[in-house]
Amino acid sequence: MGALCELVLNLDNSLLLEPFCFKARVLSGQAKVDLIEKVAELVMELYPRRPQLVEQKALPLLWGLLGPSSGSVHRATTSLCRALHHQMGPGLRQSAASQPPSVGRDLNQLLRTMS
Secondary structure (H helix, E strand, O other), X not given: OHHHHHHHHHOOHHHHHHHXXXXXXXXXXXXXXXXXXXXXXXXXXXXXXXXXXXXXXXXXXXXXXXXXXXXXXXXXXXXXXXXXXXXXXXXXXXXXXOOOHHHHHHHHHHHHHHO
């Protein structure tokens, strides 16, 4: 985590979003959880100035994370969903409309539990 924090502090965060999203998809365990949480932080910082980048990189990660998951991955997924919903508002649900129906169902269920 220390190395991740140093990267975030010393690099343009827009350069980190894509590799963090990719690695969060393929890793497991605590490393996966840590990267999902870091992506949620990047979403909050980057969305106001780079919304298209965030939507291109972070939404596919969220879609892949929806559905049944372990406790810590589920909590990290909720954090990512919360960050995207905070930044995108109703646009998050609109983006899910172009995904398979299960994505929309899972997203709506997660958003209901966040309220």
